Amino acid sequence: MTSGPDTDRLLARLPLLARARALVVGDAMLDRYVYGAVDRISPEAPIPVLAIEREAAMPGGAGNVARNLAALGAPTTFGSTIGRDAAGAELEGLFAADRSMSVHLCVDAGRRTTVKTRFVAGTQQLLRADTERRGPLSAGTRRMLRELIGPIAGAFDALVLSDYGKGVLGDGLAGELIAEARAAGVPVVVDPKGRDYSPYRGADLLTPNRHELAEATGLPAAEDSEIEAAARKLIDQLEVGAVLATRGARGMSLVPRSGAVLHLPARAVEVFDVSGAGDTVIAVLAAALGSGAPLDEAAALANAAAGVVVA
Numbered sequence: 339m340t341s342g343p344d345t346d347r348l349l350a351r352l353p354l355l356a357r358a359r360a361l362v363v364g365d366a367m368l369d370r371y372v373y374g375a376v377d378r379i380s381p382e383a384p385i386p387v388l389a390i391e392r393e394a395a396m397p398g399g400a401g402n403v404a405r406n407l408a409a410l411g412a413p414t415t416f417g418s419t420i421g422r423d424a425a426g427a428e429l430e431g432l433f434a435a436d437r438s439m440s441v442h443l444c445v446d447a448g449r450r451t452t453v454k455t456r457f458v459a460g461t462q463q464l465l466r467a468d469t470e471r472r473g474p475l476s477a478g479t480r481r482m483l484r485e486l487i488g489p490i491a492g493a494f495d496a497l498v499l500s501d502y503g504k505g506v507l508g509d510g511l512a513g514e515l516i517a518e519a520r521a522a523g524v525p526v527v528v529d530p531k532g533r534d535y536s537p538y539r540g541a542d543l544l545t546p547n548r549h550e551l552a553e554a555t556g557l558p559a560a561e562d563s564e565i566e567a568a569a570r571k572l573i574d575q576l577e578v579g580a581v582l583a584t585r586g587a588r589g590m591s592l593v594p595r596s597g598a599v600l601h602l603p604a605r606a607v608e609v610f611d612v613s614g615a616g617d618t619v620i621a622v623l624a625a626a627l628g629s630g631a632p633l634d635e636a637a638a639l640a641n642a643a644a645g646v647v648v649a
Contacts, residue, residue, distance in 0.1 A: 356411030357495070358628025363487055363515060364400025364500030364507060364529075366418035366443065367452035367470075368429045371395070376459040386464060388457055397432055398454055400500035403529070406621030407498075408438035412628070415440040415494070417487040419479055419506055425451035425469070442486045446479040452504055474508045484511065491515050492522025496628030498620060499538070503531035512537040525627045529620045530554070535576055542579040543627070544572060545620055551583050559583065562591065562601055569593035582637055584619060584644070592637045600634050602641040615644045 371394045376386040397405060404416035416433075420426035420443050429451060433441040450471040457465045475483070483506070491497060497519040501507045512528070517540065519526045526541045535554050538544060552559040557568040569581035573595050580594040589604040619640045626636035 354629040354631070355622070355625040356629075358407075358625045359413045359415075359494045360404075360407045360496045360498060360624050360628055361415045361417070361487065361491060361494040362400055362404040362407065362498040362500060362624075363417045363511075364403070364498070365452065365502035365504040366397065366401045366416075366420060366429060366506075367399035367454060367502070367504070368425050368432075369396050369398030369402070370453060370455040372455060372457045374457075374459060376464070386459065388459055388464060395428065395432065397429060397436075399452065399502045399504075400498075400506075401429070401433070402617040403498055403500045403621050404439055404441075405436070406618050407625055408436075410621065410625050412625045414438070415442070415487075415490070417442045417483060419444045419446050419449065419475060419483060421445070421449040421451040421471075422447045423451050425453045442483075444479050444482045444486065446476055448476055449473075449479075449505075452502075470504065472504050474505045480509060480511065484514070488514070488518065491518040492524055494519075494524055494628070496624040497524050497526045498624045499526065499528045499541070500617070500620065501529060501531040507537070510537070513539065516540050525624075527620055527624045527627065529616060535572060538578065539576045540578065541576075543582060543623065543633070544576075544578055544580075545582045545584065545616070545623065547584045547586070547616070551581070562599075565591045566593050566599050580633060582619075582623070582640070584616065590619075590637060590641050590644075592634065594633060600637060602638060604641070604644075618643050 373392050374388040374390040378387050380387050404414050407414040422445050452470040455467045456463055499512055516526050527543045528538045528541045529545050533553055548559045551568050555568040555571045558564045559568045565583050572581055583591045590602045592600040622640040622643045623636050626639050
């Protein structure tokens, strides 16, 4: 695969990421982690028994993208919704305790806050259990969220739409925010979900993994040439600026509307847990583009960051 910009140039960019003011909008969720040790198999079924040692909780989904941006030093604002339930109250409390970003959460009494619970033994994830309710926002909640974030979308250096398919960005909200950001000259980075990418029309950059790319285009997306063909189909159909396809152990492929395709090899690391790697990728991309970095350097930085997270 073709390598990207040299390491020294990339490292020189790192301090600049803190200059980018970023707005993240998408599906908030609560990530729970249950840690323990396994030393026996259950006599009731052929499954490991996890002896729980500790538990932790943190914002997940689009909230984790915002946390990644804030950790880079970028002034970050996050907009989303929660349910009127215990998980929503816990998530709201976690955000309130985090002074690194500004958070706008709209409470929807008819929704259930998404919770992802991961059971981990040592460094290996054994199981994930999800509690969620997918669907569009109520008309009142959508209006509240739109009123909170719509007027400020053009006041940032980058807009991130982090779509986990739970409904926050549905009913045309994604398209409205993209149009406002583009009118203000703000780059828009989208982490897409589902088969239909038409809500993201006009975005500057889409970041599907290769399986999502294949699903959205109906084309194979395994080899370099297939990735490029599928990405160009999206670019032409949706008038987006570029597609960055993540490919797991094979790195990433950046396909711009114009210019050379860039295939970035993955860092050689042992993979322990891929959860959160996509959130880090989109955060670094947004911060880099918002700070004025060229697209190829932004992609190379994101690729390096992904390697750190999965290790």
